[in-house]
Amino acid sequence: MGANPGKITGGLHVRGTLSAYRVRLPPVGDAAFSADSPMASTKVVQRIHVHRADSSSTYAYTRTICMLTTVRRVMLRALGAWQWSMPSNSREHVAYNLVAYRGSESIQCLQQILRLYGSGTPKHIYWVTPSDPIGEAIYLDAGWSVYVVRTAATSGPAVSGTGSSCVLIADEYPRRGGIMTRHGIPVRYG
Amino acid sequence: MAQFNEDTHINATLSMDAVVLPDGCVTDDEVAAGAEIASSKLIHRNKSVYSDTSSTTAAAQTRCMVGMWNDGYLHAFEVGVHTLMSAQMGDNRTVTFDLQTANGTSVLVSPVTIDKTKAAKTLYPATIQSPNLSDGDTLWLVVTVGGSEGIQASGLFAVVTYDEDPT
Numbered sequence: 001m002g003a004n005p006g007k008i009t010g011g012l013h014v015r016g017t018l019s020a021y022r023v024r025l026p027p028v029g030d031a032a033f034s035a036d037s038p039m040a041s042t043k044v045v046q047r048i049h050v051h052r053a054d055s056s057s058t059y060a061y062t063r064t065i066c067m068l069t070t071v072r073r074v075m076l077r078a079l080g081a082w083q084w085s086m087p088s089n090s091r092e093h094v095a096y097n098l099v100a101y102r103g104s105e106s107i108q109c110l111q112q113i114l115r116l117y118g119s120g121t122p123k124h125i126y127w128v129t130p131s132d133p134i135g136e137a138i139y140l141d142a143g144w145s146v147y148v149v150r151t152a153a154t155s156g157p158a159v160s161g162t163g164s165s166c167v168l169i170a171d172e173y174p175r176r177g178g179i180m181t182r183h184g185i186p187v188r189y190g
Numbered sequence: 191m192a193q194f195n196e197d198t199h200i201n202a203t204l205s206m207d208a209v210v211l212p213d214g215c216v217t218d219d220e221v222a223a224g225a226e227i228a229s230s231k232l233i234h235r236n237k238s239v240y241s242d243t244s245s246t247t248a249a250a251q252t253r254c255m256v257g258m259w260n261d262g263y264l265h266a267f268e269v270g271v272h273t274l275m276s277a278q279m280g281d282n283r284t285v286t287f288d289l290q291t292a293n294g295t296s297v298l299v300s301p302v303t304i305d306k307t308k309a310a311k312t313l314y315p316a317t318i319q320s321p322n323l324s325d326g327d328t329l330w331l332v333v334t335v336g337g338s339e340g341i342q343a344s345g346l347f348a349v350v351t352y353d354e355d356p357t
Contacts, residue, residue, distance in 0.1 A: 006202075011191035019197070020204035028211055037217030044227040047234035047354065049259075056252035056330075077357075080257050082328065123292035123328055125257050165254040165328075171229045 042174045048074075052148070053165035056084035060094045060152040060160035067166075068146040073173040076100075076109055076130035076138045076146070084163025087118035092153035094160055098130055098168070102144045109138055109146070116161070125167075146170075230356045235265075237351050240331055244272040244345035248285045248335055255289070255350050256329035262354040264321040264329070268313040269302050272345025277306035281340025287348055288332040289316065297321070297329065304343060313349070323352065 033039070050067045054060070060083065068074070081096045094116045098109040109130040116126060130138050140146070146168065152160040221227070238255045242248070248271065267289045275283035288301040299317040308314065323329075331348050 008192055013191055013193045014198050015193065015195045016197035018199075018204075020200040020202070022203040024203060024205035026206060026208055028209065028216065031213045032211040032216045034214040034217040036214065037219070039218050039221050039227070043218075043221050043223060043225045044232055045229040047229045047232070047236070047356075049236045049238065049256075049354070051238050051255060051257065053240075053254040078259060080259065082254070082257065084252065084254070125326055125328065127259075163252070163254065165257065167257040167259075169259050173226060 044174065046172045046174075047077075048168075048170045048172055050168045050170075051165070052167075054163055056163035058164075059162050060150070060164040062152050063150050065148045065150065065166075066145055067148050067168040068170060070140050070144045070146075070172075071142050073142070074140045074144075075171045075173070076140070076168070077171055078127050078129055078169040079110070079114065079148070079166065080125040080127045080169070081114055081116060081164070081166040082123055082125045083116060083120075083161045083165065084122060086116065086120050086122050086161045087153065088161075092160065093117045094153065094164060095151040096128075096166060097149040097151070098128075098146065099149055100138075100140055100144045100146045102140075107132075107138065107140075107144075111135075118161075122161075232356055234354050234356070235351070236354060237349060239347065239349050241347035242272075242345050246344055246346075248333065248343045248346045250335055251331075251333045253331045253333075254328055255331050255348065256323075256327070256352060258323050258325055258327045258354060260325050260355045260357050262323040262352050264297060264318055264323055264350070264352045266351040267298065267302075267316040267318065267348070268351075269304070269316070269346070269348045270312050270314055271304055271308075271310060271343040272347070273343060274304075274308065274310040275306050275337075275343040276340035278340060281306055282337035283340050283342045284336040285343050285346055286334045286336065287316070287346075288334075289348075289350065290330045290332050292328045292330070295320075306340070310343075323354075 052065050096114040100107040114128045269287040284305045286301045286303045288296050290296050297320040299319045302316045
């Protein structure tokens with residue numbers, strides 16, 4: 001061990017309580033956290049899953065589904081969609097769009113609409129990542145409602161497949177914040 | 191290694207390249223109110239709920255309840271009905287709930303059956319056989335109905351509780 005005032009270059013063990021005016025900790029692992037004193041939900045960013053599914057016997061039809069309403073700042077992470085059975089005609093598809101509304105404001109959350117074709121795999125989840133036109137993550141403040149807009153093919157036998165399902169994944173922050181990009185730059189939409 | 195055999199206080203900032211903290215020493219008090227610990231550092235608990243309207247007679251159906259974005263762990267599958275089936279002598283209606291993977295394999299030790307001996311608005315838990323979930327897995331609620339005598343239950347519901355690893 002080598003030492004000079006204020007610096008220890010080797011290991012240090014304290015057989016008692018170590019306290020300090022201020023501490024800068026390196027990253028610590030799960031074991032350091034107390035199971036008897038769970039961390040308050042106000043201190044963590046919560047991951048949210050919202051699922052919506054038709055019965056496996058129901059043919060896909062066009063509908064708009066409210067998936068999420070925001071009471072705090074939310075980051076949209078992913079939209080997944082899949083079906084129990086897929087269209088038999090590969091030229092047809094079921095399309096999923098994601099749009100957020102707050103009063104007269106609206107945000108188109110997908111830069112590429114998710115389309116499930118008959119050549120796809122039943123019960124396989126297809127994912128898209130919500131983003132703004134320049135590829136930035138989308139954050140929503142309180143008061144937004146987020147809708148999946150599903151558009152189904154309407155011609156031919158069983159062209160839309162059955163059992164349409166989707167999941168929206170978002171992170172909810174513990175406190176309110178404005179709409180901004182990942183880099184903290186305010187963005188206007190609508 | 192330097193060793194201090196008594197309580198030690200430093201009247202300045204203590205920093206280190208690495209630290210071994212005693213297990214469980216970080217309680218809620220040690221985490222700043224504004225910490226906003228990133229979702230990428232947490233294993234997330236999720237609940238997926240499906241519920242028919244209370245007046246909808248229980249009917250056979252298959253419906254997706256979970257789509258996994260990462261690996262995870264299935265904790266519970268609980269089911270029930272809003273209004274129980276009739277319980278006169280001879281009545282034999284049943285509603286059976288299973289939870290299956292995309293290939294139709296049950297993840298339960300056995301499906302849960304609600305019959306006239308059960309109670310309304312009560313959660314009945316299943317025993318999980320295969321709790322490990324993988325990225326891309328889907329879990330499907332599979333409901334079957336049985337019996338022919340009496341009035342069938344209505345307002346079926348099911349709750350899946352699961353964890354998902356961070357991304």
